[in-house]
Amino acid sequence: MGSEPSSETNRIREAYSGRVARMTEAGAYSLANPAYLFAIQGRQRAILHRLRTERLWPLAGKDILEVGCGTGGVLLELLGYGADPHRLHGVDLLPERLAVAHERLPHLPLSCASGTELPYPDQSFDLLLQFTVFSSILDRGICYTVANEMLRVLRPDGAILWYDFWINPMNRQTRGVRPAEIKNYFPGCRFTFDRITLAPPLARRLVPLTWTGAWSLEKLRLLNTHYLAIIRPAE
Secondary structure, eight states, rough: OTTSSSHHHHHHHHHHHHHHHHHHTTTTTOTSSHHOOOOOOHHHHHHHHHHTTOOOOOOTTTOOOEOTTTHHHHHHHHHHHTGGGGGGEESSOOOHHHHHHHHHHHTTTTTOOOSSSSSOOOOEEEEEEEEGGGGGGOOOHHHHHHHHHHHHEEEEEEEEEEEEEEEEETTTTTTOHHHHHHHSTTTOOOOEEEEEEEEEHHHHHTTTOHHHHHHHHHHHTTTTTEEEEEEEEOO
């Protein structure tokens, strides 16, 4: 990310690209993988529920930005939810991932940019999204900078949609981010938290055996690894 030390930038790039390559080769990120499909559908249901209950629905007519858009998977989902293509933006640190997003979504305004220096004027967006960006940044000082930038470009009546790990012991290149820390990054804001997504190692074992059993276990929330949060500036 633009202002962070080059060592942290390089660490994020190497760790993320290496892990994605390994997981992709293994089929972990394919919708043909039952466990991955289970996780994606569960996240989508939770997000759509929160968008409705928080009166952020419909998405048509809203200016939306995803920070850390990667190869564009979430942006594709947002288009399916009814977001306006010409008002849907994405930024990512890694040019190789953004190149894939450009190929998939050539009509969207996408930028290779840092979350620490978002290339937009103040109060540009109604809705911002970050999916597993903060858990990939080990330097908390950088996290504060990214959070400040997100608040800068967010409109006063807008919202941030957060989806990220609170625990991820299997990957030492990431760290869990819990609600207390999230609140520190966005002081004075209002928060709604939901704990979702059954632990992926468990889902990979359980879902092929019993989808219903995995769904029931996920509903208990005890073994869920992510927080879905809606973050709003104080009124």
